[in-house]
Amino acid sequence: MTISTGKDPSSTQASGVTLASTLAQRLREQITEGRLTPGTKLHLEDLKETFGVSLSPLREALSRLSGEGFVVLQGQRGYSVAPVSEANLREVTILRMEMESFALRQAIACGDRQWEGGIVAALHRLNSLPPTTISKSRTEEIDEWEAEHRQFHLALISACQMPLLLQFCTTLHDLSDRYRRLFLEKNPTDRDVQEEHIAIANATVTRQADKAADLLRQHIERTGTNVLKSLAENHSK
Amino acid sequence: MTISTGKDPSSTQASGVTLASTLAQRLREQITEGRLTPGTKLHLEDLKETFGVSLSPLREALSRLSGEGFVVLQGQRGYSVAPVSEANLREVTILRMEMESFALRQAIACGDRQWEGGIVAALHRLNSLPPTTISKSRTEEIDEWEAEHRQFHLALISACQMPLLLQFCTTLHDLSDRYRRLFLEKNPTDRDVQEEHIAIANATVTRQADKAADLLRQHIERTGTNVLKSLAENHSK
């Protein structure tokens, strides 16, 4: 017999959140963080145990990640972590340059004062992160920076009023992050990224569309080139 | 007891094809063809019966379509056919203009002779479709034209060497098709689309990147505007 009609608030999931959606998020993180090696086969039986869930939500989660490009589904041969390649990194970088700069132009055309505020706030949070906190682990530190960084880039284009475009850009950004974290772990700040972010934000809130779009393109391209170098080295080692 | 170790070749699915993938295709067709009304709630129990399958493959199929934008998933409230709106059509049109023309430029830069041949062949197949066949139903006729049309547009950009971009463009094209079929059923050839296709193909195979990209943009924009008109009328009726 089961009594509990009274729900346990602490274990109750927030509205709209399902096991599958939580799983998708967790798996996406594991992949972008590089904890799941590119190309690895994802054995459902293992994942089932690891995450303590059944097949249904697991498949649903993987199914979504497949659409986002983080995992690859092959016919009757299961799922595997999306492989990495120079060509793919090149494509992701170029597409980010094109689409994010386009989104930025749209945002500059449509954005209101609240949007401007969001950019300034996100920039502040990003650049005021404690340089090196002793209490936190290296991974936690990176995670925090990554989260703020993502937020900043999203804030820039959030006013473009194009949901599909935002979704595309977000996915591309996540894919890009993965490469950066996989191949640029040692030197995350080899150039003055802070200054670049400031310049982009300035040009944006002052509505200098051409300048802002150009700075953003360069920003994305530089990161791409850097990662590409590391990837090539890594590959030829 | 079950004897059949010997598999029935006629009922055996081709390699890599699963029930889920077949279902996704069927559902996508039903949605783009307008047989499933936009915004309709998709009751899993009903779909289960309609397609004669169980929940697992059904969910997996819907999950994929959700990533492609054909269905919408809301938390614990199930799936529904993606709604249509003026704003969404506008976005799809603009994104197609941007991304397809960009892809075309890349293809023109990378494409070889085989690619050129593919374009010419696709154009021929598209324009040599029997104008009005008596043996076929109206729907079959449209389906055939749509298929060739899709093939032609894909052939144009197929040499861009960017899988992700191709995927985006394909999805956007499908979404666009849906609007056209939903709101432009009466007059599918109100302008000289044939000529437009010929002009685009010519500029492309002669490697006139600027001209080709521009013609393609106009082509997409015209369609968008036409559908938008019908949609607005339909909405205010």
Place this chain on the structure above:
DNA sequence: TAATCATAAAAAATCGAATATTTAGAAATT
């Protein structure tokens, strides 16, 4: 009468088991 709460019905999400497919290895054949 309107609003709130409890209850029942419907539907979605998840689970555990059954089925079908692929893969790897051994035996048989060329």
Place this chain on the structure above:
DNA sequence: AATTTCTAAATATTCGATTTTTTATGATTA
């Protein structure tokens, strides 16, 4: 020895049933 064929183990896919959540309905109270 190499190739093919068969067999068994592993794995992906699918199913039917269970659990959880939402939605609709009616009763209760202010």
